[in-house]
């Protein structure tokens with residue numbers, strides 16, 4: 382068997398053949414099923430985009446209405462799941478709560494009929510429908526409040542913001558939030574998607590697939606970076622402090638959160654769209670001092686690290702948008718997960734269609750033939 386060279390982080394090694402999305406990192410191009418992200422952000426909405434990603438083509442009007450109705454119908458979560466979540470410590474991170482709750486869905490819908498299209502569709506619908514409800518429920522319960530029931534008269538994003546804040550959102554805010562979900566819905570074979578695919582390849586249930594992806598997304602090098610961006614802007618505190626802060630961080634070889642990407646060597650196209658959205662929000666509702674700091678940070682990072690291909694990624698401006706919508710910082714990554722469920726499910730389906738269990742190899746660099754040393758002889 383041909384053995385390829387070991388690459389840390391599997392950099393540049395194809396893990397699958399996929400039709401779901403495409404990135405050209407040197408051009409700043411991202412397409413979902415061949416359609417540019419800019420076009421989807423301007424013309425589509427999250428649920429339609431999810432349908433496109435998962436079933437491979439844009440739905441007809443009837444298909445979309447049916448899909449929206451199904452998702453609306455399945456938004457509620459079982460009282461036992463709510464009761465389980467009530468026992469979670471309120472100090473726990475919402476990503477941990479989400480991972481546990483997503484995995485718990487498998488207890489209720491555990492039938493594995495992976496060759497049955499109806500089972501696949503039900504799982505897709507349930508996960509897209511219930512994950513936002515679980516995120517909102519944990520937020521209310523950790524503050525000592527009962528979760529609110531989803532509202533059938535509200536669309537996907539408006540309903541989520543309503544469940545989170547107990548107030549019907551401003552339509553523009555809901556629209557901006559929906560675009561954020563569309564932008565985060567899919568991004569080729571990143572760490573969490575790979576995690577989902579590896580789990581899927583064992584033919585386990587889809588709830589385990591999503592739970593493992595949520596756990597992977599939580600780390601600060603992946604989805605968790607958007608929280609760190611706000612912490613960094615908070616620490617910088619003023620536009621004047623941005624340059625010395627960034628220069629000192631670079632001198633100390635620290636990573637600047639919200640910058641850099643394994644694939645992009647130019648500004649992430651999603652960061653450009655998010656920056657525009659942030660500007661529109663601030664124009665409408667009043668400015669945010671963190672935005673001015675962010676713009677200065679971006680300028681300095683580009684100046685200092687642009688030659689290494691390090692530019693703003695999706696996480697740099699998303700936090701500013703969420704902050705402006707009144708969303709607590711530690712919910713930024715769960716919101717990323719709400720969106721990315723669409724991409725994970727698309728790859729789950731694709732994996733099932735051509736499945737072979739993932740079983741890579743390793744380069745063994747340890748010892749051989751070592752004798753067992755009795756405990757009393759060990760130092």
Ligand code: CMC
Nearest residue numbers: 602603604606635636637638639640641642643694695696
């Ligand atoms: N700030 C400063 N230097 C950086 C940064 C950064 N954000 N990112 C990469 N570099 C430097 C790094 O120090 C290294 O320099 P050198 O070659 O001189 O040692 C070089 O660029 C390559 O870095 P790497 O860490 O080997 O690159 P990677 O492809 O393994 O990592 C990354 C990609 C996204 C994990 C990394 O850029 C990073 O840690 N960024 C900060 C965290 C972040 O914003 N993550 C969100 C990623 S986008 C959304 C998502 O995937 O969830």
